[in-house]
Amino acid sequence: MDLLSNLALGFGVATSLANLAFCLIGVILGTLIGVLPGIGATATIAMLLPITFQLEPVSSLIMLAGIYYGAQYGGSTTAILINMPGESSSAVTAIDGYQMARKGRAGTALATAAIGSFFAGTVATFLVAIFAPPLTAVALKFGAAEYFSLMVMGLVMSVALAHGSVLKALGMVVLGLLLGLVGTDIYTGAPRFTMGITQFSDGLNFVAVAVGVFGIAEILRNLEDEHDREVMTRTINRLFPTREELRAMIGPILRGTGIGSVLGILPGGGAILASFASYTVEKKLSRTPEEFGHGALAGVAGPESANNAGAQTSFIPLLTLGIPANPVMALMIGAMIIQGIVPGPNVVTEQPELFWGIVASMWIGNLMLVVLNLPLIGLWVKLLTVPYFVLFPIIMAMCSIGVYSVASNPYDLFAVAFFGLLGYVLSKLRCEPAPLLLGFVLGPLLEENLRRAMILSRGDPTTFVTRPISLGLLLASLAVLALVFLPQIRKRRDEVFTETDA
Amino acid sequence: MTMTLTRRILLGAAFSLGLAGAAAAAFPDRAVTLVIPFAAGGSTDVVGRIVAERMAQALGQQVVVQNVGGAGGSLGAQQVAQAEPDGYTILMGTVATHALNPLILKQKPYDPVADFAPVSLLVLVPNVLAVNPELPVTTVQELIDLAKKEPLAYASSGNGTPLHLSGELFKSMAGVDITHIPYKGSGPALTDVLGNQVPIIFDNLPSASGHIASGKLRALGVTTTERAPSFPDVPAIADTLPGYETYSWNALFAPAATPPEAIEALAAAARAAMADPAVAARMAEFSATIVASTPEELGAHVKAEMEKWAPVVTKANVSLD
Numbered sequence A: 001m002d003l004l005s006n007l008a009l010g011f012g013v014a015t016s017l018a019n020l021a022f023c024l025i026g027v028i029l030g031t032l033i034g035v036l037p038g039i040g041a042t043a044t045i046a047m048l049l050p051i052t053f054q055l056e057p058v059s060s061l062i063m064l065a066g067i068y069y070g071a072q073y074g075g076s077t078t079a080i081l082i083n084m085p086g087e088s089s090s091a092v093t094a095i096d097g098y099q100m101a102r103k104g105r106a107g108t109a110l111a112t113a114a115i116g117s118f119f120a121g122t123v124a125t126f127l128v129a130i131f132a133p134p135l136t137a138v139a140l141k142f143g144a145a146e147y148f149s150l151m152v153m154g155l156v157m158s159v160a161l162a163h164g165s166v167l168k169a170l171g172m173v174v175l176g177l178l179l180g181l182v183g184t185d186i187y188t189g190a191p192r193f194t195m196g197i198t199q200f201s202d203g204l205n206f207v208a209v210a211v212g213v214f215g216i217a218e219i220l221r222n223l224e225d226e227h228d229r230e231v232m233t234r235t236i237n238r239l240f241p242t243r244e245e246l247r248a249m250i251g252p253i254l255r256g257t258g259i260g261s262v263l264g265i266l267p268g269g270g271a272i273l274a275s276f277a278s279y280t281v282e283k284k285l286s287r288t289p290e291e292f293g294h295g296a297l298a299g300v301a302g303p304e305s306a307n308n309a310g311a312q313t314s315f316i317p318l319l320t321l322g323i324p325a326n327p328v329m330a331l332m333i334g335a336m337i338i339q340g341i342v343p344g345p346n347v348v349t350e351q352p353e354l355f356w357g358i359v360a361s362m363w364i365g366n367l368m369l370v371v372l373n374l375p376l377i378g379l380w381v382k383l384l385t386v387p388y389f390v391l392f393p394i395i396m397a398m399c400s401i402g403v404y405s406v407a408s409n410p411y412d413l414f415a416v417a418f419f420g421l422l423g424y425v426l427s428k429l430r431c432e433p434a435p436l437l438l439g440f441v442l443g444p445l446l447e448e449n450l451r452r453a454m455i456l457s458r459g460d461p462t463t464f465v466t467r468p469i470s471l472g473l474l475l476a477s478l479a480v481l482a483l484v485f486l487p488q489i490r491k492r493r494d495e496v497f498t499e500t501d502a
Numbered sequence B: 001m002t003m004t005l006t007r008r009i010l011l012g013a014a015f016s017l018g019l020a021g022a023a024a025a026a027f028p029d030r031a032v033t034l035v036i037p038f039a040a041g042g043s044t045d046v047v048g049r050i051v052a053e054r055m056a057q058a059l060g061q062q063v064v065v066q067n068v069g070g071a072g073g074s075l076g077a078q079q080v081a082q083a084e085p086d087g088y089t090i091l092m093g094t095v096a097t098h099a100l101n102p103l104i105l106k107q108k109p110y111d112p113v114a115d116f117a118p119v120s121l122l123v124l125v126p127n128v129l130a131v132n133p134e135l136p137v138t139t140v141q142e143l144i145d146l147a148k149k150e151p152l153a154y155a156s157s158g159n160g161t162p163l164h165l166s167g168e169l170f171k172s173m174a175g176v177d178i179t180h181i182p183y184k185g186s187g188p189a190l191t192d193v194l195g196n197q198v199p200i201i202f203d204n205l206p207s208a209s210g211h212i213a214s215g216k217l218r219a220l221g222v223t224t225t226e227r228a229p230s231f232p233d234v235p236a237i238a239d240t241l242p243g244y245e246t247y248s249w250n251a252l253f254a255p256a257a258t259p260p261e262a263i264e265a266l267a268a269a270a271r272a273a274m275a276d277p278a279v280a281a282r283m284a285e286f287s288a289t290i291v292a293s294t295p296e297e298l299g300a301h302v303k304a305e306m307e308k309w310a311p312v313v314t315k316a317n318v319s320l321d
Helices: A002-014 A017-035 A041-054 A057-082 A090-102 A106-140 A144-161 A166-180 A206-224 A227-234 A243-264 A270-285 A298-313 A315-321 A327-338 A352-385 A388-407 A410-428 A433-456 A468-485 A487-501 B002-025 B043-059 B071-081 B095-104 B140-149 B162-174 B186-194 B205-214 B260-275 B277-285 B295-316
Strands: B032-036 B063-067 B089-094 B116-131 B153-156 B179-182 B200-204 B218-222 B247-255
Touching (some): A017 A041, A017 A352, A057 A090, A057 A206, A057 A327, A090 A106, A090 A270, A090 A433, A144 A270, A166 A433, A206 A388, A206 A410, A243 A270, A243 A298, A298 A315, A388 A410, A410 A433, B043 B063, B043 B089, B043 B116, B071 B095, B089 B116, B116 B140, B116 B295, B153 B162, B162 B179, B205 B218
Parallel strands (some): B032 B063, B032 B089
Antiparallel strands (some): B089 B247
């Protein structure tokens, strides 16, 4: 059996004392830096990349991979505790995770995230091992038309994210789409909405927008009323989930893992969609959708599993094609080249110990994360008991450092300030920041692929329905739309709406 | 309190005196910052980091790599152009920052000649014309013939990049029309050519080399006049279109008015770095040709490149605000 011998080779490489140590260092560094608000995996790896140059190629990639999922994990922790997602995927975790924390269930939320991530990581690792080559073939079938239809589906789903007025959710999506337009038009090179500032010519920085509308806005809201805080910190004692809670999270974790694994392999935006898609699915399937947005366990378990599964499977295009699915993977490619490895389809056959070593180390790293983080949850939760006048300046300073470190661009800091104020105003208007972020992320991809598909088809719009995968995705979007506007469901939504307002 | 303050002032004074003395004696006496005007992980970043490591050994000081990406390299170049001209802030310039952007951009954020002191031209990197193997052509001539018969499209890493202009130069010299499909970087462009969404690509040889070696891409020709040592079987495009030549390059620049001693020290360190056999081996794997020029040669090179690209830019009608 090929797979078994390959996995044996991989575990042989990954469990050497040195590689275990580098994996551990990676996940610890990743967790620590990921826990700092505003600093996500991209910034972390970019900062730590030079450290790996002196190492063996396998060890350095194992360590970088460890930093990646460690930081992703740490990012969820800040999303839950202080409403500060460091990555687009943890933006969804912030919605219900933070509400759970406010209700004194921070420990449960963190434990749920840990368990969901570990399960998803395990499944996705084996998917990588078994299906890497065939899945790659699927990813290559995705051309501009397919991506466009996928983005349409993502945007349609985002409406279901909102737990209030559909109209406000749509408004937020559109605002996000417009913000996503800022920057240089890649087809004509014309700058759009940059106000003549060269620093915005590559668009607004996602981390700056996310930290602003979620984090800074939350700080402003808290400064308004400091009594909330005491309620929140009084009841955080219980860390581990009860049996009922465990039962309640099984379904979301399984579904999240499936969604994340599939979407993670698509380069560009696939992994981002996963957590949003999982949240939508959980909300639709839930018997108590009104809980979503107010601390629903499934709203943490599903998206967290999806984002971790997506994080693992996004290694598939990297390892089998040498093509990065996201900025972190682009950094990994840089690390490989510096180590003298030419990324590409030959890596699996020419350097089996590298490929399988990394695959095996992913699972080991996930195990380490759970072992490491379950005991640490108590410590992280204690963060919440730090008084405002100490915590807020620290968060602000960390955010500023984190955002600046992404591109050394001072204008990103202005963006944080602006979006902090915007986020505060939006929260006063009871508008949700999550659909805005989704629009912001998906908008540019939607436009880029729409125009590319049209250029490739020489202006023939039927390209979107004559290509089978694209047609399938569009039909699925229609189905979601129908579901949203089905009378019965609509009635239920109205009930939720009234409840929110009451 | 008074004591500490006085002592601090004294220490500070002693420190700055020491700095001034050392600067006159030997450059460098502290870490040098190498600004890379592109995101980490790209080919310029890789060359920069490999060189920075060896230059640090030659200089006896740390060389700190700082990625200042954005606006096709213009932001990082602008930052160095405006930096203190003391030799402690240098730029990893490219054909984009020091020839194409200044020609293409309507608003010029910096002058590639007047605002910089050249240090050393480090490497030349060939580009490559490659197709998806399902496209029924095996030579440059066959591609030209096919393009005259049916509509084709080519992918590049973006509008106004060296690869886009390599494609435009090819079109104008071959007298064919091929639709340009820009992407955000080489990665996504490669993906679509591998998946046969777009049949043709102009790419940096280093980024495409893995796919050419594995047969997932068919290389028709390199853009340099000589064949690349790493791919001796791939002919030069110039064999079919005499006079066709483009390549990317990486070179070190300091801000204008940097003291000549500092420039000399940096150039010597760069040459020492490029002479290191380990660096040479990495560059060879990377399909890059080592030049390691003097500051004067780099200055002449920049002028030659701007003269070469100006007519291509005009002809391709590429201009960005």
